[in-house]
Amino acid sequence: xxxxxxxxxxxxxxxxxxxxxxxxxxxxxxPSIINPYDxxxxxxxxxxxxxxxxxVTVITMGPPQAEEALREAISMGVDEAYLISDRAFAGSDxxxxxxxxxxxxxxxxxDIVICGKQAIDGDTAQVGPEIAEFxxxxxxxxxxxxxxxxxxxxxxxxxxxxxxxxxxxxxPVLLTVVKELNIPRLPSxxxxxxxxxxxxxxxTKDDLDVKEENIGLKxxxxxxxxxxxxxxxxxxxxxxxxxxxxxxxxxxxxxDLKCQ
Numbered sequence: 017x018x019x020x021x022x023x024x025x026x027x028x029x030x031x032x033x034x035x036x037x038x039x040x041x042x043x044x045x046x047p048s049i050i051n052p053y054d055x056x057x058x059x060x061x062x063x064x065x066x067x068x069x070x071x072v073t074v075i076t077m078g079p080p081q082a083e084e085a086l087r088e089a090i091s092m093g094v095d096e097a098y099l100i101s102d103r104a105f106a107g108s109d110x111x112x113x114x115x116x117x118x119x120x121x122x123x124x125x126x127d128i129v130i131c132g133k134q135a136i137d138g139d140t141a142q143v144g145p146e147i148a149e150f151x152x153x154x155x156x157x158x159x160x161x162x163x164x165x166x167x168x169x170x171x172x173x174x175x176x177x178x179x180x181x182x183x184x185x186x187x188p189v190l191l192t193v194v195k196e197l198n199i200p201r202l203p204s205x206x207x208x209x210x211x212x213x214x215x216x217x218x219x220t221k222d223d224l225d226v227k228e229e230n231i232g233l234k235x236x237x238x239x240x241x242x243x244x245x246x247x248x249x250x251x252x253x254x255x256x257x258x259x260x261x262x263x264x265x266x267x268x269x270x271x272d273l274k275c276q
Contacts, residue, residue: 105221
């Protein structure tokens with residue numbers, strides 16, 4: 017079983033700052049972490065390997081410093097990691113990113129591709145499904161439990177607003193996972209030592225079968241016009257009294273707001 021995990025290095029959201037002039041994220045001096053949902057994707061891949069055998073490969077697309085995220089993944093127990101990095105990829109939107117990642121996944125070979133449900137810096141949840149479209153394989157989003165896996169079959173639970181759906185698919189397949197799926201393991205001492213010594217190959221545009229017009233800023237059909245932090249509203253009120261008194265007071269507050 018060939019399992020490919022797509023991860024992303026993102027700014028720590030507790031340290032997010034926005035440039036008031038350019039309306040873009042300030043990344044310099046901000047600590048970076050593996051996208052939290054991607055940690056659950058790594059754990060899912062490792063658990064599949066432990067039960068079904070195979071190899072777990074982690075990839076990420078980003079600048080050279082994104083290698084740090086790959087080494088952390090290796091410390092958790094993945095078999096190998098690849099950095100997809102080239103100045104030609106700079107400025108990629110979700111479409112161009114998905115296109116490039118799909119080319120790398122095709123080159124490496126796969127049975128199951130796993131992504132976190134979304135990245136916390138963009139929150140679009142587009143890259144996973146778009147990769148599946150470029151690979152022309154089925155995908156299942158918001159996976160909360162993997163019930164059964166066979167050589168050419170998988171059954172999972174997909175998280176919904178009012179519960180979950182049970183979904184079956186053929187393999188190959190792409191999954192995007194939610195935090196309810198598992199608890200990511202901590203790196204072991206042996207894993208940290210392996211990560212420190214690991215050789216991480218870099219894939220550039222010349223290594224992938226990509227078209228110049230589909231990568232980077234040139235290949236991105238969407239552009240970010242503006243980005244801003246929501247205004248903080250400090251108005252709050254703690255309701256006092258027993259439960260019935262609190263409920264009555266809350267109802268009155270809602271009535272007053274409706275009249276305003």
